[in-house]
Amino acid sequence: MISRRQNVNWGLGRLFSFILRVLRAFKRNQGLLLSGAVAYNTLLSIVPMSTLALIVLSHFIEEEQLFYTLSSYFEMLIPGYAATLTDQVRIFLEHRKVVGMIGILCILFFSSIAFMVLENAMSVIFSHRVRIERRHFLISVIIPYVYILLIGLAILLVSFLIGAIETLENRHLTILGLILSLGGTSRVVLYVLGILGEVPMLTSIYLVMPVVRSKFYHALIGGITATFL
Numbered sequence: 001m002i003s004r005r006q007n008v009n010w011g012l013g014r015l016f017s018f019i020l021r022v023l024r025a026f027k028r029n030q031g032l033l034l035s036g037a038v039a040y041n042t043l044l045s046i047v048p049m050s051t052l053a054l055i056v057l058s059h060f061i062e063e064e065q066l067f068y069t070l071s072s073y074f075e076m077l078i079p080g081y082a083a084t085l086t087d088q089v090r091i092f093l094e095h096r097k098v099v100g101m102i103g104i105l106c107i108l109f110f111s112s113i114a115f116m117v118l119e120n121a122m123s124v125i126f127s128h129r130v131r132i133e134r135r136h137f138l139i140s141v142i143i144p145y146v147y148i149l150l151i152g153l154a155i156l157l158v159s160f161l162i163g164a165i166e167t168l169e170n171r172h173l174t175i176l177g178l179i180l181s182l183g184g185t186s187r188v189v190l191y192v193l194g195i196l197g198e199v200p201m202l203t204s205i206y207l208v209m210p211v212v213r214s215k216f217y218h219a220l221i222g223g224i225t226a227t228f229l
Contacts, residue, residue, distance in 0.1 A: 029124055029125050030124075034121040034124060034125070035121075037117050037121065038114070038117055038118050038121055041113050041114045041116075041117040042114040043078075044110060044113060044114070045110055045111050045112070045113050045114035045115075046074075046077075046078075046085060047085060047088050047089055047092070048106075048107040048108075048110040048111040049111035049112075049114075049148060049151070050070055050085070050089045051089050051092045051093060051096075051107060051111075052107050052108065052111050052148065052152075053148070053151065053152040053155055054066055054067075054070070054089065054093060055093065055096060056152060057152060057155060057156050057159070058093075060156060061156065061159050061160065063093070065159050066155065066159055067086060067089075067090065068159075069155055069158050069159045069190065070086065070089070070155065071083070071085075071086040072187070072190045072191075072194075073190070073194055074086060076191070076194055108145075111144075111148055112144030112145060112148065113144075114144075115143060115144035115147055115148075115209075116140070116144060118205065118209055119140060119143065119209050122209040122210045122211075123210070123211055125210075126210045126211065126212045143208060143209075150201075151201075154197055158190065158193055158197075161189065161193070195227065198223075198226075198227045199220075199223050199224055199227050200223065201223075202222065202223035202226045202227055203216075203219045203220050203222070203223030203224075204219075204223075205223075206218070206219035206222040206223060207219040
């Protein structure tokens with residue numbers, strides 16, 4: 001009994017020590033400033049990134065289906081502001097013919113700025129482990145657009161799935177004599193796919209964004225923790 005109590009006290013002591021080290025490191029790395037910069041620039045990038053994705057994806061699938069998928073994920077990311085952001089993207093798309101080449105270049109730049117700031121924040125956090133050789137400038141430029149491409153492909157795939165599921169929503173399933181309605185299935189599927197997709201995306205961020213070499217299971221723990229939070 002005494003040994004078990006000692007183990008519990010030892011475990012609680014290690015947990016408290018770990019939390020204390022995390023808070024000290026968060027303060028030392030100016031965590032509030034970095035997280036504020038990432039959050040602000042993410043909001044700044046959402047509309048141009050969504051616009052860029054919809055301009056391309058609208059050639060493969062109906063715009064309304066894309067807007068439905070996008071607004072659902074906006075509601076998950078920024079509750080209460082999904083309608084406003086969706087309306088801004090819709091207005092921009094309605095006038096996309098008058099944007100011009102300079103406008104497209106601005107969209108490309110601002111859609112990637114969140115990933116650039118995130119990479120800089122990671123470099124500050126991992127500054128004590130940065131290798132002597134720096135990451136090539138072109139790689140840092142390309143990484144945001146690779147993420148934008150992957151996000152666009154994910155939106156396209158989810159939109160196709162939701163379109164297929166919506167055709168089944170008016171039907172009913174009979175299991176062991178119980179009649180189950182499939183109404184509202186698309187919302188559930190959107191939510192589940194959003195959560196499942198967030199884990200590998202955040203895991204990849206912990207693997208790719210830091211200049212230092214990260215272990216996969218460390219990145220996976222970070223991705224799962226960030227998704228849970």
